[in-house]
Amino acid sequence: MAAKLIKGTEIREVILEEITQEVKQIKEKHGMVPGLVTILVGENPASISYVTLKIQTAHRVGFKEVQDSQPVDISEKDLLALIDKYNKDDSIHGILVQLPLPKHIDEKKVLNAIDPDKDVDGFHPVNVGRLMIGGSEVKFPPCTPAGIQELIVRSGVETSGAEVVVVGRSNIVGKPIANMMLQKGPGANSTVTVVHTRTKDMAFHCKRADILIVAAGVPDLVKPEWIKPGACVIDVGVNRVGEKVSEKTGKKVAILKGDVDFEAAKEIAGYITPVPGGVGPMTITMLMRNTLRSLKFKLGLM
Numbered sequence: 001m002a003a004k005l006i007k008g009t010e011i012r013e014v015i016l017e018e019i020t021q022e023v024k025q026i027k028e029k030h031g032m033v034p035g036l037v038t039i040l041v042g043e044n045p046a047s048i049s050y051v052t053l054k055i056q057t058a059h060r061v062g063f064k065e066v067q068d069s070q071p072v073d074i075s076e077k078d079l080l081a082l083i084d085k086y087n088k089d090d091s092i093h094g095i096l097v098q099l100p101l102p103k104h105i106d107e108k109k110v111l112n113a114i115d116p117d118k119d120v121d122g123f124h125p126v127n128v129g130r131l132m133i134g135g136s137e138v139k140f141p142p143c144t145p146a147g148i149q150e151l152i153v154r155s156g157v158e159t160s161g162a163e164v165v166v167v168g169r170s171n172i173v174g175k176p177i178a179n180m181m182l183q184k185g186p187g188a189n190s191t192v193t194v195v196h197t198r199t200k201d202m203a204f205h206c207k208r209a210d211i212l213i214v215a216a217g218v219p220d221l222v223k224p225e226w227i228k229p230g231a232c233v234i235d236v237g238v239n240r241v242g243e244k245v246s247e248k249t250g251k252k253v254a255i256l257k258g259d260v261d262f263e264a265a266k267e268i269a270g271y272i273t274p275v276p277g278g279v280g281p282m283t284i285t286m287l288m289r290n291t292l293r294s295l296k297f298k299l300g301l302m
């Protein structure tokens with residue numbers, strides 16, 4: 001294997017430890033800890049498992065954690081009232097409404113009701129705008145793109161002047177990471193190209209990439225011949241391609257595949273993220289960092 005493996009599972013541990021230490025120091029000095037509420041509507045099994053992991057991680061780093069589970073038939077009005085309650089609660093610094101929401105609720109309306117200064121997902125239009133402006137305007141970079149940037153920086157990959165090619169133009173990964181990488185500042189200063197389903201020659205662009213970020217949701221979309229030798233390849237894809245029985249638990253688990261043909265790509269790339277264990281573990285880690293940032297903004301520490 002030529003490529004150095006970028007292990008999100010290891011980088012997560014380092015960052016969570018940094019957050020834990022910072023929470024301890026703030027608690028000693030200011031008598032406050034970050035407060036995070038996770039609002040879960042209904043009983044979608046995938047959402048329950050995400051939320052459980054978020055709660056466990058919040059406890060681990062020393063946050064106050066409020067889990068607010070609501071029935072699947074909660075009205076939009078009641079959900080908006082609940083958000084308003086947490087917007088006004090001084091002990092809560094981050095509000096997360098787990099998506100997707102049931103069909104009778106307007107997701108956009110709900111996300112827009114969250115106080116932008118507690119929007120630790122970074123999905124509110126105000127925070128999307130702040131991200132676009134960049135620099136000190138940025139409050140809450142969205143979690144998956146923030147995790148990608150951390151993986152690149154902490155692996156020692158040079159971003160300044162690098163050709164970054166982003167595959168995919170979603171609002172939660174493609175567009176924000178493209179925007180973040182072209183900003184002025186450390187971990188950015190890149191020349192960015194975004195390719196998507198209407199791009200005429202995706203391979204042509206990918207072959208130029210010093211850093212290739214793939215968030216398309218198509219298993220094995222990126223072929224090894226699309227990768228420039230020595231490039232840094234970040235695979236954001238999490239595609240369920242089947243099921244297997246876990247050796248550890250004896251239970252059925254999903255077989256996951258990324259958007260990049262990993263086995264072939266790792267012989268060409270200089271750095272590569274595995275799936276699972278690459279980008280995935282970083283998303284919740286960045287949610288914790290954003291919640292800590294929220295308290296720090298409030299205390300005037302940022």
Ligand code: GUN
Pocket residue numbers: 050096097098099100121143283
């Ligand atoms: N559902 C799946 N991923 C996410 C996420 O990052 N944030 C929220 N709020 N819901 C999600």
